[in-house]
Amino acid sequence: MSQVRYAPPTEVPGLAARRIAADILDGVLHKHRTLDDQLEGAAAHPGLKTLSDRDRALMRRLVATILRRLGTLGHILSRLLDRGVPTDAPRAQSALLIGAAQILWMDVPDHAAVDLSVRMVQSDRRAAKYAGLVNAVLRRCAREGQPLIDEVAAQTLDIPPWLMARWTAHYGETATKEMAVALSHEPSLDLTVKSEADAWATRLHGEVLPTGSVRTLLQGSVTMLPGFDDGQWWVQDAAAALPTRLFGDLKGKRIVDLCAAPGGKTAQLVQGGAQVTAIDRSPNRVARLRENLARLSLEAETVVVDGTEYPGEGFDGVLLDAPCSSTGTIRRHPDVAWLKQDSDIVMLTALQRRLLQKAASILKPGGTLVYCTCSLEPEEGEQAIADLLAKDSSMRRAPADASEVAGLAEIVTPDGDLRTLPSHLPHADPRLGGLDGFYAARLIKS
Numbered sequence: 001m002s003q004v005r006y007a008p009p010t011e012v013p014g015l016a017a018r019r020i021a022a023d024i025l026d027g028v029l030h031k032h033r034t035l036d037d038q039l040e041g042a043a044a045h046p047g048l049k050t051l052s053d054r055d056r057a058l059m060r061r062l063v064a065t066i067l068r069r070l071g072t073l074g075h076i077l078s079r080l081l082d083r084g085v086p087t088d089a090p091r092a093q094s095a096l097l098i099g100a101a102q103i104l105w106m107d108v109p110d111h112a113a114v115d116l117s118v119r120m121v122q123s124d125r126r127a128a129k130y131a132g133l134v135n136a137v138l139r140r141c142a143r144e145g146q147p148l149i150d151e152v153a154a155q156t157l158d159i160p161p162w163l164m165a166r167w168t169a170h171y172g173e174t175a176t177k178e179m180a181v182a183l184s185h186e187p188s189l190d191l192t193v194k195s196e197a198d199a200w201a202t203r204l205h206g207e208v209l210p211t212g213s214v215r216t217l218l219q220g221s222v223t224m225l226p227g228f229d230d231g232q233w234w235v236q237d238a239a240a241a242l243p244t245r246l247f248g249d250l251k252g253k254r255i256v257d258l259c260a261a262p263g264g265k266t267a268q269l270v271q272g273g274a275q276v277t278a279i280d281r282s283p284n285r286v287a288r289l290r291e292n293l294a295r296l297s298l299e300a301e302t303v304v305v306d307g308t309e310y311p312g313e314g315f316d317g318v319l320l321d322a323p324c325s326s327t328g329t330i331r332r333h334p335d336v337a338w339l340k341q342d343s344d345i346v347m348l349t350a351l352q353r354r355l356l357q358k359a360a361s362i363l364k365p366g367g368t369l370v371y372c373t374c375s376l377e378p379e380e381g382e383q384a385i386a387d388l389l390a391k392d393s394s395m396r397r398a399p400a401d402a403s404e405v406a407g408l409a410e411i412v413t414p415d416g417d418l419r420t421l422p423s424h425l426p427h428a429d430p431r432l433g434g435l436d437g438f439y440a441a442r443l444i445k446s
């Protein structure tokens, strides 16, 4: 007798990726969890393992797009919803954001975006009653969304007001608006290559930037790209690759990298010929740094220790890539804009100053300190260095020259520090332009 087999209901393709995107979005917006925490490591979303590489990449892009355009999305949805976004069913809210972002900025057919969002609310007890509303609003979004984007294009809705106020005060209104525009674009993938930049650019369908980084628009998992397994390159924003240049010739120098993980700059220092001690206080992050160096076949001594307590001394150079608010990396980590606040900056500036004093103290006379942060906030950059110079008369600034950074004069400040902005390196295709916001200064110990 033939047996009737139970056939589990098959889920519509792509729905799991949208559900996980909704959970992760909820994690950022309502539970104060970073994207990195939810995407990698022990606390990552358990459902990620069930997604194909393609769906995982799509889900990441989707969440990043929503966070990058959150202000604009809020404006559009408020115009399309007579009574505002439903507040009694979080899944309805995320289904609207997810549907609208795909319709407006992603290469997903409108009907599929609408259908998946409707299914998402239908399968949620509290949100199910909003299925009709979600369907109607997203269909209207497909018809009327673009003019609604145009309506607010000149505004800066996607940057939270606290950051707009800070940046306007420091950089002025025009530069801040340019940064906001640059931050609204999806960023490229930047790679630091060990050698043969032109050949890698060709293989990876990218281009070589004036600074030597390879920039490509390839998407998906980097681990699948040629050259990853062979350790021929590592992922590093082109701006992040600049501070180590300030050491000049690295061959044979003893350098300590005081906040090293996950190791992008350590790799540059080792590749440049330095003998490197890479320190970080996070054991998990040091484990990642070791994995990264092993893949690249590069060697450094690694130590898990709080940098403020590191007992070594007499180094030719210290790199201090200090923990910071990371507001310069919003292009790649758009959650930062919505998770960080002024009080974080206050707390971090105290740690940066302690680490800077330590960095200066472990240099040998004549040694070089390079301090950098991926922050656009002056307290974490220019002011940190001004404070150290005021306190420690043994340290003096050694101004950088544009020739040390591929002739990019616009990133060298009048004091001779480096200051990159998201609006730098403009390109006819905005996805190929831009830099993370970085600050770097070079000091010498007398």
Ligand SMILES: C[S@@+](CC[C@H](N)C(=O)[O-])C[C@H]1O[C@@H](n2cnc3c(N)ncnc32)[C@H](O)[C@@H]1O
Pocket: 258, 259, 260, 261, 262, 263, 264, 265, 266, 279, 280, 281, 282, 285, 305, 306, 307, 308, 321, 322, 323, 324
């Ligand atoms: C900006 S990240 C460093 C990025 C790294 N230099 C690179 O290029 O890949 C800052 C690092 O500082 C570490 N950190 C934070 N506080 C620290 C401390 N007191 N001592 C040592 N490391 C610390 C964090 O764990 C984090 O890995």
